[in-house]
Amino acid sequence: MTTILVTGGAGFIGANFVRFVLRHRPSYRVINVDALTYSGNLENLTDIESDSRYRFVRGDIRDGAAMAALMDEADAVVHMAAESHVDRSILDSTPFIQTNVGGTQVLLDAARKSGRAGRFLYVSTDEVYGSLALEDTDAKFTEETPLAPNSPYAASKTGGDLLCRAYHHTFGMDIVTTRCSNNFGPYQFPEKVIPLFVTNLIEGKKVPLYGDGLNVRDWLHVDDHCEAILTVLEKGRSGEVYNVGGNNEQSNVELTHAILSLMGCGGEMIQYVTDRPGHDRRYAIDASKIERELGWRPTRSAWPGALRETVEWYRTNPAWWQRVKSGEYRRYYEQQYGG
Numbered sequence: 001m002t003t004i005l006v007t008g009g010a011g012f013i014g015a016n017f018v019r020f021v022l023r024h025r026p027s028y029r030v031i032n033v034d035a036l037t038y039s040g041n042l043e044n045l046t047d048i049e050s051d052s053r054y055r056f057v058r059g060d061i062r063d064g065a066a067m068a069a070l071m072d073e074a075d076a077v078v079h080m081a082a083e084s085h086v087d088r089s090i091l092d093s094t095p096f097i098q099t100n101v102g103g104t105q106v107l108l109d110a111a112r113k114s115g116r117a118g119r120f121l122y123v124s125t126d127e128v129y130g131s132l133a134l135e136d137t138d139a140k141f142t143e144e145t146p147l148a149p150n151s152p153y154a155a156s157k158t159g160g161d162l163l164c165r166a167y168h169h170t171f172g173m174d175i176v177t178t179r180c181s182n183n184f185g186p187y188q189f190p191e192k193v194i195p196l197f198v199t200n201l202i203e204g205k206k207v208p209l210y211g212d213g214l215n216v217r218d219w220l221h222v223d224d225h226c227e228a229i230l231t232v233l234e235k236g237r238s239g240e241v242y243n244v245g246g247n248n249e250q251s252n253v254e255l256t257h258a259i260l261s262l263m264g265c266g267g268e269m270i271q272y273v274t275d276r277p278g279h280d281r282r283y284a285i286d287a288s289k290i291e292r293e294l295g296w297r298p299t300r301s302a303w304p305g306a307l308r309e310t311v312e313w314y315r316t317n318p319a320w321w322q323r324v325k326s327g328e329y330r331r332y333y334e335q336q337y338g339g
């Protein structure tokens, strides 16, 4: 049995990744360590919580002693615990620096000192590259694009990303990094644009579109991302970075109209609001390296089908997002773990 320590496994991508690994790798065990911040939700994992190959540990990646103990049980680490929302980082960057930079350093040191933990995979983001111009429609981020993060969130993820590079270079640690575009799918916290817009419309509320709505994102289904992470973990070359993307660029206006149409709503439900400060204009990923070297490519992200399925998931799981939006979802683990 191979044991993977997943950090942040109670969040959106983490919960989907834990489920993906248990389903596709019968010889793997997963230890999920998560601090259960506002976005960590054990309800994302209720269907697998009694699986004998799965264990949850409530813990903070900034806690060196706790991370050292977990490293002694792990054959590999998939590190995705993070403060993940750009808008929150604009309001207060403190937890972003503490978790995304400081927490990553604590984890790296715990892994380095452990006699057991092998490969360390860092789940980074395409936001480390900054922004492309809208007019330059052919440009894409490659792994060689200079790092130029624009938000406090992106800068904090870049800090973690560069620490991984440095620990590989300096200490010879076996580290691989993925830099992925925007994910969509089930269990995404409804502060992010797709679940926010879908759930607002179900509630009869308008959707707040930032600025002129022309910003472009490259959308990837979360299960494609999970498969890419597992592929890089198992087959990636040590010290390498792999871009991951859906080849599925949509402007926010296009995305919004697609959601409105799936929900049977009209353009009057759009409310144009003040733009996000420093709002990156366009992200587009060149994912040819992971395809060429490791044979991964997205197979679940094509629109409109994948978007329709995701919208349908939120429509058929109102109890999940209503508890998240009302804050009621915290009761379950407060009963189990306190505070």
Ligand code: NAD
Pocket (backbone or CB within 6 Å): 007, 008, 009, 010, 011, 012, 013, 014, 033, 034, 035, 036, 037, 038, 039, 040, 041, 059, 060, 061, 062, 079, 080, 081, 082, 083, 084, 085, 099, 103, 123, 124, 125, 126, 157, 179, 180, 181, 182, 183, 184, 189
């Ligand atoms: P999320 O906010 O849904 O989940 C983050 C998880 O990390 C939560 O369960 C939270 O409780 C946990 N966490 C936060 N601080 C912690 C700490 N100090 N110690 C332990 N656990 C802590 O985020 P997500 O959207 O699932 O993103 C997961 C990772 O993927 C992040 O590293 C993010 O930067 C990266 N990423 C996200 C996307 C995307 O589109 N969502 C795209 C590319 C990369």
Ligand code: DAU
Pocket (backbone or CB within 6 Å): 084, 085, 086, 087, 124, 125, 126, 127, 180, 181, 182, 183, 191, 192, 193, 194, 196, 208, 209, 210, 215, 216, 217, 252, 276, 283
């Ligand atoms: O690109 C990868 C990144 O994608 C990840 O690293 C981040 O963790 C993840 O949050 C996501 O960042 P974005 O800022 O792109 O995602 P968000 O869902 O917040 O916004 C997507 C786009 O929609 C962005 O251009 C801003 C816009 N938007 C967002 C919200 C929340 C709106 O127009 N209105 C909104 O209310």
